[in-house]
Amino acid sequence: MKLAEEFKKSFFVALWFMLLTFPIMVVQVNTIENVVIWRWHNIILSGLGSFLLSFCWQLFLRRKGHSTPAAQASASRLQHLMAEPRLYRPALIILALFALIFPFVFSHYQVNIMTTALIYVMLGLGLNIEVGLAGLLDLGYVAFYAVGAYSYALLNYHFGLGFWTALPVGALLAAFSGILVGFPVLRLRGDYLAIVTLAFAEIIRLVLENWNAFSFGPSGISNIPRPGFFGMALTPEQSAIYMYFLLIVLCLLTIFVIRRLQYSRIGRAWVALREDELACQAMGIDKTKAKLTAFALGATWAGMAGVLFAAKTTFINPASFTFLESAMILAIVVLGGMGSIPGVIIAALALILLPEYLRVFSDYRMILFGAALIMMMIFRPQGILADMRKKYEFHKMKDSRIN
Amino acid sequence: MNYFWDLFLGGITRGSIYALIALGYTMVYGILELINFAHGEIYMIGAFTALIVASVLTMHGLTGVAVLILATIVAVFYAAAYGFSVEKIAYKPLRQAPRLSPLISAIGMSIFLQNYVLLAQTSDFLPFPNLLQDVLLPEAISGWIAPSEFIIIFTAAVLMIGLTLILKFTKMGKAMRAVAQDREMAMLLGINVNRIISRTFIIGSALAAIGGVLIASHVGRINFYIGFGAGIKAFTAAVLGGIGSIPGAMLGGLVLGLTESFATGYISSDYENVFAFALLILILIFKPEGILGRSSQQKV
C-alpha cells in the first residue's frame, strides 16, 4: 500500500522537477553567439533522477520517522564500541604507525596533500570550539586564518621574523581579532552573529585587497620562507616531510588542548551556552566570558593554521580567504559532527583528500558539497560521528542489582 | 543636474533592488526565524530564466515591451516555483530542528543552486537583451532621469505598496501576520501554517525575480554568481531596517543603496563594500533590532 502511494508521489515529484528544471537544464542560450541549444535529453535525466531521489528521500524520511529509537540505539552502540579502550587502542596504534611511516612510503606530492588536509584538520578543530561546542555560528572564520597568514608574511617581510616567532605571534593576533569581533556581537543572537562574522571576514579581505601599502594588495606576498630546522638547509622533499610532522604534532596538541577544554569548566559552560542561552545565564554562567573565550580560542587555532599555510605555500594573496573557504571549514565541522573531535578529523581528511584524488569529478565537487550539507542536516544532523557527551554513570549499583 | 542628484538617483535605483530582495529575507525571517541564504540564488534564477525566455523570443524576431512582460511573467513563475521547492526540500523537514540546522541547510542550498546553474548553463557573463531601452518615456520625465532607472524605482514602489496592502487587508495577509506573531497560536486558531509558509516563500521569491529581471536589463549582463553578492547586500539591508519588518526592509534597502552610492561618490569605491558592512556592524552594535525593528524580548 505504502509503496504504491510513494510511487505515485514520486511520480508527481518527478513531473514537478521536470517542469522546474526545464528552462535551465534544457534550454542553453548563448547570447554571445546568439544560438540556442535545446538539450531535450536532460529533461529525461532530470525526471528519472528526481523520481529516484524522491523515492529514496521518502524511504529515508520514513525510516527516520519510524525507527528513531532503534536507529539511535544502533548508532550509539557503534559509538560505545568506539569508546571501548580494548578496541580503539589498537586502532589508534595502527593509525599512529601509519602516520609515522606515511611520508617515507609515499611521494612528495602525497605528503604535500596530506599536509594541506592536516591544516584543515586544525581549522576544523578550531572552528569546532566556536560552532560545535559553544554554538556560535561563525561564517567568517577565514578572517582569522587570514590574520595568521598575513602576520607571518608581513612580519617576515618587514622584520625578518622567523617561523617559530611568528607562530605564537600570529596565534595571538588572531585571538585578539577574535575578541575584537566577539565584542560587538555579544548581545546578538545566533543568526545576527553569523552575518556579522561574515561581514567582518569580508571587510578583512577587502582591506587586504585594497590597502597596497600594508598588504601588497591583490598581487600578494611571495617568497615566504619555509620553517627552518635548527638552521639547516632542507631540500624541498625534506622540508615537506618536516612540515608534515610539524602539523601532526600541532594537530595532536590541538586535540589534546581541546579535549582538556571540553571537559573543563569553560568547556561545559560552552555546551550549556549552545544548548540554551537563557538557562545557561540563569545557572550563573558568565555568558560574556564564555563567548569571548570561545571566539578567542577558536581564532587562535585559525591563526596558527594561517601561519602554517603561509609557510607551506610560500605565497599568499587575498584570493585564498574568501567566503567559500569559510563555508568549507564550516562544512567540515557540520559533516563531521558538531563538537566531535574524531568526526571533524575524518570529515576534514575526506573533504580535502577526496577531491584531490577524484579529479574527474572536480566540476561536480561544489554541487555535491552543497547537496551533502542539506542531506546531512535532514538525515543525520549529528554528523558522521556524533559528539558523545561524557556521562558520569554509577556502574556499581547496576552490577549489584544483577547480582 | 548636479553630482549629488545623480548619485542620489543611482543610490535609490540600487536601493530599490536591494529592497525587493530584502523583502523576501525579512518575510521568511518574520515567520520562520530563518536566514534564507538561498534567497539570493532565487533572484539569480529569476534573472536567468528571464534571460533564457527573452533571448529565445528575440531570436524568433519578437521585440519590445511584450518580450519584457512575457519574460518577467515566466521568471516570476519559475522563481516562485523554486522558492516553493527549496522550502519543501531544505527547510520543511527541519521545522523542529535546532536553529543552526536550517541555516546550514540554507547555505548548502545556496551553494547547490549556484553550481546547478553554473553546470547547466555557463560560467561566463551573458549579455541580457536590452529590453528596458525600448520603453519610451515622456520628455518631461526622461529629462531628469534615465528611463531604466525610472522603471526600476517605479516598479519597486508599486510592488512594495501592493505588498503592504496585501499584508494589511487580505485574509492571507492577516494569516501571515498571525503566523509571524505566534506560530502555535495561529495553528490553534485554524490557520494552515504550512500553507502560509509556502505562500511566504512564493511571494518573496516572486519579488526577488522581478528585482532580478529589472537589474539584469538595467546593467545588461548576468552570470551564475550575481545572487551571492546581491543576496548578502539585501540581507544586510533587511537587518539594517530591522529584520522581520516589511517597511524596515524597504527603508534598509534604500539606506544601503544610498550609503554605497554616496560613499563611492564622495570617498572612494575601493571600499564600497566595506562601508556597507561597517554600517551593518555599527547598526547591530548600537541598535541591534535595526532602524524600524521592534526589540523583542526572548521568550522562555
Add this chain to the structure above:
Amino acid sequence: MKNQFVHKYILGMLLFLMLIAIPTAQAADTIKIGIAGAHSGDLASYGLPTVKAAQLVIKDINAQGGIAGRKVELVIEDDACKPEMATNVATKLVSAKVDAVIGHICSGATKAALRTYKDAGIIVISPSATSPELTLSGQYPNFFRTIAPDDTQAKLVADFTLQTLKFNKIAIIHDKGDYGKGFAEYAKKFIEGSGKAQVVLFEGVTPGAVDYSAIVQKIKYARADAVIYGGYHPEAASIVQQMRKKGMKTAFISDDGVKDQTFIKVAASYAEDVYASGPKDTTKNPLAIAAIAEHKKAYGTEPGAFYLNAYAATQAVLNAMKKAKSTEYNAVAKALRTYQTDTPLGKIKFNKEGDAIGAGFSMYQVRKGVYVEIK
C-alpha cells in the same frame, strides 16, 4: 559480532587511506610536459584553451616522430587559479617527473608554484601570467612567458593615450584584481611620470557589484577625457554601457583582458570606439591562421583566451628541447634564450629575464564590431 563490526570499520578506514595513497604509475621514455592552470570553476575559460593548444601541438609533433625519437606526453593538472592548489599541483607534477611545465594561468598561482619548480629544476612557460615581478625580480631563472608583462602593456597604453590621443585628464579604474590593479598602477606611474597629463581619478570597482552607476558619475564629474581600465571584459562592458547610456563620450582605453571578441559581443553597440592593447596582430601570420583553423577543425569552435600564447609556449619549449638534444634543465634554458622558434606569435626567443623577444604588443580599436589594429 561487535568486534567484527569495529574491525571492519578500522579496516575500511585503513583501506581508504591506502587507496588514496597509491602512487601514480610511471611511463618511461617519453617527454612529459605538465599543463597547469584553471580547468574548472569560474576561471576555467582562461585555462582550458591552453590545454587544447598543447594537445594540438603535441599531436603534430608526435605525428612527426616526436623529439629526438621520444614521444611527447601531457600531464594535465587543475589548480583553479588558487595559490594553495597550485603548490599541490606543482609537487604533483614534480613527483610525476615532468620535463617542463606550460602554465600556470594566473599570476598568483604561478608565484605560489614557481618555488617548487625552481627547487626541482623544471622549466615553466606561462602563456598568461603577466605580473612583472615574475621576471623582473630575477628570482626565477626557470620562468619564461609568451605574454608581455603588465608594465610593458601599461607603458604602451600610457604612451598611446598621451602621444597619439593627446588626452590630458585621465581617470584610471581597475577591478582590484591581481592583473587589473597591477596594470592600473603601472599606467598611473607612467602617466604621472610623463608630466604631460593629470590622473584625475584612481579607483577600484567591485567585480560582481549590482551596478556601476556611482563610479560612472564620478568619472563624469571628474571631467576626464579618457578612462584607462585595468581588468577583464565583463566589468569593462558594464562600465562602458553605463557611460554611454549616460551620454558620456569619454574615451575608454583598456588592456589585454578586454581585447577579446567576447567583449564586443557582450557590450554590443556600446563597444564601438573602445581602445584596447593586445598581442601584435597575428591575423596575417600563416602559422596563426593554421593554428586557429586546426582548433576549429578539432573542436568546432573559435579558440579561447591565450590560445595562441599557449600554442607558442608549447612550440618554443619543444623546439628548445630539440635544439638542445636533451631535456636537461640548463641546456633547455640556454636553448630557449638562444634559438628562435617560429610560432603563431612570430619568431620568438627569450631574454635573460625570461620575457619573450619578438612577440610585440599593439593598440586596437573597435570599429564596426571588430578590433582593428592601429598602426
